[in-house]
Amino acid sequence: MAARGCGGVWCRVLQRGPGGSCSASRPRRAVACNARGGAVPLGQSGLAPWAAVVGLEIHAQITSNSKLFSGSQVQFAAPPNSLVSFFDASLPGTLPVLNRRCVEATVMTGLALNCTINKKSLFDRKHYFYADLPAGYQITQQRVPIAVNGSLSYSLCKDNKMSQMVTKTVRIKQIQLEQDSGKSLHDDARSQTLIDLNRAGVGLMEVVMEPDMCCGEEAAAAVRELQLILQTLGSSQAIMAEGQLRVDANISVHHPGEPYGVRTEVKNINSIRFLAKAVDYEIQRQIKELENGGTVLNETRAFDSKLGCTVPMRDKEGKQDYRFMPEPNLPPLILYDAKSLPANVNHQQVVNIDWIHERLPDLPSVKRAKLVELYGILPEHSFTLVNEDGLMDFFEDVVKQTQMKPKKVIGWILSDLLSHLKQHSLTAKESPISSFLLADLLNLLENGDISSSAAKQQWAEMLDGLRAERAIYTQRQMKCSTWSGGERIAVVETDPTRSASRVDGVFEELWKGEGKTPLEIVKEKQLELIQDQEELEQICQAVIDEREKEVMAIKGGNEKVINKLIGLVRKATRGRANPLLVKQILEKKLSE
């Protein structure tokens, strides 16, 4: 047990009431969960710690043009029952024809998850009556699936600190191909059920993970890594909100050293955040139940995202006997490798494992390692780059187009771009600032054309423009034609309305797509560094004249005070002054 889990075990809050916490060495997540549990009387087990065991079954919809066994198109949110073939509707006499693309996607996924690919796999029928299962059975791979015995490595940060990442491994029991079901819509008011068979028969990969995880955070991290892998492979779009990735979690708790407890299954979790919540809630619920002398039932539960808790599912009461039997209409699925590939075979008719293996793209873990090696960035930064949708490509595009060192670029990407994107719930692909524009901006900075504060300011303006977009049209009239430097400072720092209107200028130009470069904007807005020595000297002199007290202090030997003056000059120039140059001028003037 010690090797797995959140680096520790679960414990109950012992009569400390809400907000109470376990000893400091215990993981933060566990503490937080325990705290949520509230005040609970001390159970029979006293101080004995609990360990949670979490296994996952993940259904990933395969990205394919047509369904697993029929020619119907696969498409999300199409009009109801518009993508249903005779086979999908289980008309008598129709037969399944296996979609080669689905097999290849599953083999690809199996290889990416370090699985053994079975050269011969079989299809089975799993029987149950449900309105959105027209044939009365699902074709799946119960006995011999395509891929078995794999593993998935994933990382998560310890104590929520990015700098302390730990890597864990979960064993993959198997990956099987199966049909998706249709969708039922229950209309309680009119007491009827509406059926949409568009999804019926879409190819699914069921990835079965061994119970090697022990908390919601681990489960969430494992699923996120799987999601990234599937998306990298293109075997599934794995968009959870569209139901392309659905997670069932098997959860039990026990005392380390004792046999596993009775498990419950929380079904159909459709977001990674909810997965973490559902697992943690269920662990706490089971511990509470057991500590209160109750028992955990082997049941199916659902996660209620609004209430943040799991509830028993009524429709799956009692044990189902699925009456598995071999699917007689599909011959065994034979896969080949370079060695076993028969000569004179029609390549359209066979799937060659080696061929697929050779063409596997770089997996997320390899991508991260390459980023670290190639750009000298920190491993935790590589995680963010890879895990955030499209961010890595954006970063690499910027790096290609700028002379700035990647190590410096990453700061801009992670602290500036990402935080702004998150504020607006955008992905990197949807960024209003293209990688080209950002690179241009960074180049200005790198060339010393503008200061970093000016760049950031401009940057903020570029992004804030998004928010101001609507305001642009109403505020357009307010745009001032000329500002003196002093006014400008005042405007920027004290008057948000006017600052927005000034921002308009930059953004309007950018959004109009007239191809204005940051350089042009900088020129227009007079943001470039003041190259004119005389002008700078005048500004410095003005500051010195205004700050007699500080000047006296410096002359009295307190040299640190000069920084304050430098700051004042920067403020006066709105960051358009080179600090080194300003220091030189001030020192010169003060020593006069």
Added chain:
Amino acid sequence: MLKGYISPYNATVVQKLLDGGAVLLGKTNLDEFAMGSGSTDGVFGPVRNPWSYSRQYKEKIVPRSDSEPENSNWVITGGSSGGSAAAVSAFTCFAALGSDTGGSTRNPAAHCGVVGLKPTYGLISRHGLIPLVNSMDVPGILTRCVDDAAVVLGSLAGHDPKDSTTVQDIFQPFALPSLTDVSKLSIGIPKEYHAPGLSSEILAVWSKAADLFKNAGAKVVEVSLPHTHYSIVCYHVLCTAEVASNMARFDGLEYGHRSDMNKSTESMYAATRREGFSDVVRGRILSGNYFLLKQNYEDYFVKAQKVRRLIANDFVKVFGSGVDILLTPTTLSDAVPYVEFIKEDNRTRSTQDDILTQAANMAGLPAVNVPTALSGRGLPIGLQFIGRSFQEKQLLTVAKWFEKQEMKYLLCIQILQISGYTHHQKDEFQTSSGERC
């Protein structure tokens, strides 16, 4: 369950016939969902054997009592594809399609005096064939002579992308050569087919046929298929299991009968299936589901599959020993009157009637019924030839040779004695089959 249901698509076999220029005359009756051996358990009522109305049968039959109406002596066609066999036998069409899962094409062919071919599993597409036992079902061909069967086979056989269990190999349609020399042939006579209940008449016809081959110079050897005895019980488990599974789709939602019961989806299912399925179908569904229960699966289904393998291996061994073709009876006796037949229930009947035909389905082998003689009551008797997998040409060539011998002549004469057929119909028959008959 499927009353009034019209399939929105054509079965591959139907489409191939249409593409080949065939004229479709209509659909024929059969036991509901092909479950039966008499064509007596269909929703449209039982199928009557045309031979019931032949002159010689009418002459030979002794009325049981004066009170019985004259037509109560009519005999069954056998089944389940009895309607197809009757249609061909009564000269209403050139050929008919059936299905053959345990003998459903060969059995009625024998009783109706026509050729019934069950091709090798995987040679003809099952797309569009409502399944009974997917792993044994084959579309069957019913014609009046072996050459016709070869013609129909030629237009139906071959890979179908819509049926993954059809073989990829390209099928070359063939015309049957007229065999003159059978001395190189080895004909196997499986001793297990001398089954309890085999009528002496059929045994005699069987022996006579064996002698015919021997006298023509063929090697005729007694062989053993030791697991034949287990075939029927094994078939019963596999059949009902697949039936239970295949019938799950008939829930009243997408098509077919739907009950008015609307208390809940589950109660609608239950009522629909209660109302829509006959006792026979429901009985098979129940036993099939029992065999598939987790606790029973190993004891029944898995064991039955193992036995099936043994049965198939029996054939492999025999054919491996140099035997080319097996010669067996098709049925235990000639057709029985309907009133006799229904004294036993469907299950008992199926068990008895499939006994000689069923093993070929277990092994997926091609088999053909060839009309051979008339019984004492003036009803047809057929013999079955079983060949090697995908060796339809060899099988049919031998069948054709056999057909051509003396018995065939007798049979053709008898066919023409069927009462009620005018000279006009005789002419039509001759044009359809040419000089061959």
